[in-house]
Amino acid sequence: MTDAAAEEQVPTSRTAPPERLSWDSGMRRFVVLWLPLVCFVFILLFPFYWMTVTAFKPDAELYDFQTHNPFWISSPTLAHIHKLLFETAYPSWLLTTMGVAVGATFLSLFASTLAAYAIQRLRFTGSQYVGLAIYLAYLVPPSILFIPLATIIVQLGLFDSPLALILVYPTFLVPFCTWLLIGYFKSIPFELEECALIDGATRLQILRQITLPLAVPGLISAGIFSFTLSWNEFIYALAFIQSSENKTVPVAILTELITGDVYQWGALMAGALLGSLPVAIFYSFFVDYYVSSLTGAVKE
Amino acid sequence: MSATAAETWRRRAAEQNWLVRLFDNKAFLIVMCLLPAVGLLTVFLTYPLGLGVWLAFTDTTIGQRGVFVGLENFEFLFSDPIFWNAVFFSVFYTGVATIGKFALGLWLALLLNNHLPFKSFLRAIILLPWIVPTVLSAIAFWWIYDPQFSIISWVLIELGLRETNVDFINTAWPARWSLIWANIWRGIPFVAISLLAGLQTISPSLYEAAMLDGATAWQRFRYVTFPMLLPILAIVMTFSIIFTFTDFQLVYAITRGGPVNSTHLLATLAFQRGIPGGQLGEGAAIAVSMVPFLVFATLFSYFALARRKWQQGETND
Numbered sequence: 048m049t050d051a052a053a054e055e056q057v058p059t060s061r062t063a064p065p066e067r068l069s070w071d072s073g074m075r076r077f078v079v080l081w082l083p084l085v086c087f088v089f090i091l092l093f094p095f096y097w098m099t100v101t102a103f104k105p106d107a108e109l110y111d112f113q114t115h116n117p118f119w120i121s122s123p124t125l126a127h128i129h130k131l132l133f134e135t136a137y138p139s140w141l142l143t144t145m146g147v148a149v150g151a152t153f154l155s156l157f158a159s160t161l162a163a164y165a166i167q168r169l170r171f172t173g174s175q176y177v178g179l180a181i182y183l184a185y186l187v188p189p190s191i192l193f194i195p196l197a198t199i200i201v202q203l204g205l206f207d208s209p210l211a212l213i214l215v216y217p218t219f220l221v222p223f224c225t226w227l228l229i230g231y232f233k234s235i236p237f238e239l240e241e242c243a244l245i246d247g248a249t250r251l252q253i254l255r256q257i258t259l260p261l262a263v264p265g266l267i268s269a270g271i272f273s274f275t276l277s278w279n280e281f282i283y284a285l286a287f288i289q290s291s292e293n294k295t296v297p298v299a300i301l302t303e304l305i306t307g308d309v310y311q312w313g314a315l316m317a318g319a320l321l322g323s324l325p326v327a328i329f330y331s332f333f334v335d336y337y338v339s340s341l342t343g344a345v346k347e
Numbered sequence: 348m349s350a351t352a353a354e355t356w357r358r359r360a361a362e363q364n365w366l367v368r369l370f371d372n373k374a375f376l377i378v379m380c381l382l383p384a385v386g387l388l389t390v391f392l393t394y395p396l397g398l399g400v401w402l403a404f405t406d407t408t409i410g411q412r413g414v415f416v417g418l419e420n421f422e423f424l425f426s427d428p429i430f431w432n433a434v435f436f437s438v439f440y441t442g443v444a445t446i447g448k449f450a451l452g453l454w455l456a457l458l459l460n461n462h463l464p465f466k467s468f469l470r471a472i473i474l475l476p477w478i479v480p481t482v483l484s485a486i487a488f489w490w491i492y493d494p495q496f497s498i499i500s501w502v503l504i505e506l507g508l509r510e511t512n513v514d515f516i517n518t519a520w521p522a523r524w525s526l527i528w529a530n531i532w533r534g535i536p537f538v539a540i541s542l543l544a545g546l547q548t549i550s551p552s553l554y555e556a557a558m559l560d561g562a563t564a565w566q567r568f569r570y571v572t573f574p575m576l577l578p579i580l581a582i583v584m585t586f587s588i589i590f591t592f593t594d595f596q597l598v599y600a601i602t603r604g605g606p607v608n609s610t611h612l613l614a615t616l617a618f619q620r621g622i623p624g625g626q627l628g629e630g631a632a633i634a635v636s637m638v639p640f641l642v643f644a645t646l647f648s649y650f651a652l653a654r655r656k657w658q659q660g661e662t663n664d
Contacts, residue, residue: 080461080463083454083458084455084458084459084463084469087458087473087535088469090532091472091475091476091532091535092472092475094476094484094487094488094491094532095479095487097487097490097491097498098484098487098490101490110496112496112501117498117501118498154387157383158384159384161379161382161383161384162380162381162383162385164380165376165377165380165381169373169376169377171373171374171377177381177385181384181388184388184392184393186585186586186641186645187392188589188590188593188637188641189595190593190613190617190634191396191399191634191635191637191638192392192396192399192634193622193634194402194617194621194622194627194630194631195395195398195399195631196391197621197622197627198402198627199395199398214387215391217387217388218387218388218391221384221387221388222388225384249367249370249371250371250373250376251370251371278480279479279481281480281595281596281599282595282596285618285622286618286622296480297480297482297483297596300482300483301482301486301599301600312493312496315486315490316486316487316490318483318486322483323479323480323484326478326479327475327478327479330474330475330478331471334470334474337474337478338470338474338540338544341474341540341541341544
């Protein structure tokens with residue numbers, strides 16, 4: 048009796064998986080997987096497509112949806128790009144942004160490499176707590192800090208100077224980079240350093256000649272991440288910079304290109320496109336580093 | 348033999364100058380290594396944090412040192428309907444956007460976890476909204492939400508679904524939903540890619556075991572994927588809540604708090620009162636009033652999710 052029941056159950060449970068597998072192919076896979084995926088990609092990329100199309104459209108097409116299909120450009124023009132490059136201070140905004148991003152990145156990399164090395168390798172009493180404090184610093188958002196920071200910047204005489212941004216950006220870059228690098232140093236075998244110690248190397252020699260060369264991928268991840276974050280930073284740059292030529296690209300496009308009540312959408316979109324391109328190109332070269340640093344920082 | 352070896356070794360150590368020896372002193376080295384990072388963070392993060400709390404209790408304006416006024420700023424704010432509106436919208440914005448981001452992001456992560464051709468290319472494309480400066484993509488959204496030339500309105504009218512243009516940002520509630528959607532759009536990639544990393548660490552043998560036990564697709568998600576994902580979910584959600592609640596760029600770029608102050612977040616209100624308005628004390632008070640919400644949200648998301656993970660682990664053992 049029990050055997051019969053068991054035999055009855057076995058065939059049903061055996062037939063179930065193949066049935067599911069056959070369902071998995073063809074139509075079902077299309078509806079469950081490809082259709083939503085295509086929708087996601089379309090929605091995530093559409094604003095960029097729209098940005099690009101608008102940047103190359105002549106004004107006549109831009110504001111006339113009746114005679115021209117808005118999704119396509121009948122007669123592409125470089126007028127908006129030309130206006131942006133030669134009639135505004137765009138090149139100098141680009142230079143300022145680049146300088147600030149590079150400066151802030153190097154400063155943060157320097158500070159966080161040393162800090163991560165001290166916390167992870169020169170273990171000392173309370174090193175965990177220092178690490179935790181640096182991690183907590185990452186949870187303090189810029190929106191809370193910008194008002195008191197503005198008063199400090201004014202007191203230091205750095206108001207309206209890109210140097211202020213280089214000094215302030217590490218507040219959100221150092222915690223991130225330190226955590227990324229702590230994780231990276233952890234993956235480097237400690238034995239290598241012990242060998243060097245036995246051979247009579249000093250701690251600084253070990254850091255420079257053994258640990259850092261091995262940590263290059265981690266340093267690249269932290270570096271490109273810091274570069275992108277500094278390029279994209281907005282609130283500090285908006286609050287601390289006043290004169291037009293010292294503005295960074297995101298701030299300048301929002302504050303300098305919008306004049307009066309009629310928005311120059313073509314020029315605005317051209318500005319947004321050109322402001323995004325450097326990071327997008329940079330990103331396309333280092334995609335894997337981005338993904339690894341993003342996921343690495345979350346896992347730590 | 349060993350004595351002479353030790354002696355030569357000691358002599359070599361002595362030959363090195365005092366600077367090198369100083370840098371080989373562990374305590375000194377630790378201090379030197381931590382100094383740049385800790386110094387920067389103390390001067391530009393810890394000190395401003397304290398200064399911000401102090402400013403909130405003064406009547407400082409731009410160009411004038413304030414005096415201590417006690418709770419006056421807060422009393423003024425608590426009787427200000429614009430402030431309460433900003434509190435409401437900040438909470439609403441964070442709540443709805445977080446739910447949207449995590450639902451869609453988790454879905455996208457589950458889709459990407461399948462075997463797909465061009466997987467790394469897809470992943471690269473999907474991260475794009477997160478890489479591009481938020482303000483610049485916000486300007487693109489502003490143009491998409493344009494009252495006259497919105498592409499969405501045009502498509503809906505062409506399809507015959509609507510007669511008139513959609514009102515995206517000119518009245519309070521549509522503006523709020525438009526901002527929330529822009530925030531969800533920007534947040535999906537980060538959530539999806541982080542959760543995808545979490546999904547890839549789940550061992551396939553767990554799914555095989557569940558399949559053998561006859562678990563349905565939903566049961567496999569509910570009892571295998573979800574509990575295994577909880578730790579990473581807790582961290583990503585904590586970050587997401589903090590940075591959504593204190594969001595500034597999207598709202599400032601698209602609506603600047605309008606129409607009629609209905610879409611002010613606490614951060615944009617603090618900026619408006621503090622920097623262009625010049626009332627640094629009041630702005631600081633608004634910024635400081637974000638702190639309790641942040642602490643609460645962090646503790647809630649972290650402990651609520653972490654505790655459930657722990658319980659799950661215990662029952663599994």
